[in-house]
Amino acid sequence: MLANRARTALFVSLGLAALVWGCYLLALFAGPAVLHQLGILPRRVDGLDGILFGPLLHAGINHLLGNTLPLVVFSFLTLLEGVRRYLVVLASSWLASGLGVWLFGGGLTVGISGVVFGLFAYLMVRGIYNRDLAQLLLGGILFLVYGSLLWGVLPVSIGVSWQAHLFGAAGGVLAAVLLSRHRQRGRTSKSGPSRWKDPL
Numbered sequence: 001m002l003a004n005r006a007r008t009a010l011f012v013s014l015g016l017a018a019l020v021w022g023c024y025l026l027a028l029f030a031g032p033a034v035l036h037q038l039g040i041l042p043r044r045v046d047g048l049d050g051i052l053f054g055p056l057l058h059a060g061i062n063h064l065l066g067n068t069l070p071l072v073v074f075s076f077l078t079l080l081e082g083v084r085r086y087l088v089v090l091a092s093s094w095l096a097s098g099l100g101v102w103l104f105g106g107g108l109t110v111g112i113s114g115v116v117f118g119l120f121a122y123l124m125v126r127g128i129y130n131r132d133l134a135q136l137l138l139g140g141i142l143f144l145v146y147g148s149l150l151w152g153v154l155p156v157s158i159g160v161s162w163q164a165h166l167f168g169a170a171g172g173v174l175a176a177v178l179l180s181r182h183r184q185r186g187r188t189s190k191s192g193p194s195r196w197k198d199p200l
Contacts (some may be wrong), residue, residue, distance in 0.1 A: 009079030012086070013072045020071070020112055023056040024064050035059065035110055040098060042105035050109070051098030057110040067112050070146065074119035077138070085179055092175040093118020093168045100167025109161045113152070114168030120149060121172030129180035 041047025058064040097114025127135030
């Protein structure tokens with residue numbers, strides 16, 4: 001069972017990375033204008049579609065390379081919980097990051113780093129809400145390895161959309177809260193309300 005889930009997780013995470021790379025190659029042939037057409041343009045109606053398409057585009061090869069490995073690693077670890085839960089985290093991070101950039105961003109924004117931050121934040125905090133020791137330990141290990149990423153939620157680097165990172169991370173935390181509540185409701189329905197104590 002675990003082996004099957006791990007294979008699915010690897011396939012889906014690599015598939016998402018391949019999709020992003022494919023979009024990058026297509027954008028190279030289409031020319032730089034496609035970034036303006038499909039990227040996020042803050043506070044402009046014609047930039048709203050960038051919330052959906054912007055994360056699939058990248059401004060350069062170094063930009064894409066920097067996002068690929070953490071995207072695969074964080075997607076794989078999240079997918080071990082199941083595809084449905086992963087899709088909730090992915091959607092929450094994707095939309096929160098895009099909306100945050102559209103509302104508060106400073107200029108044209110592309111790249112999947114906001115989603116990467118959302119997945120990372122989810123993996124960091126889910127153990128707190130789920131009261132799961134193994135998830136807490138994994139979150140601690142990820143913090144030791146990737147903790148420096150958290151500086152990306154601050155406006156410390158010129159040309160880097162800290163808004164995408166900050167709101168993407170917020171989307172990941174939101175997903176952790178929503179999924180933990182769903183899990184708690186599932187436990188309540190199985191054990192009965194008299195056996196469940198609200199942790200709040």
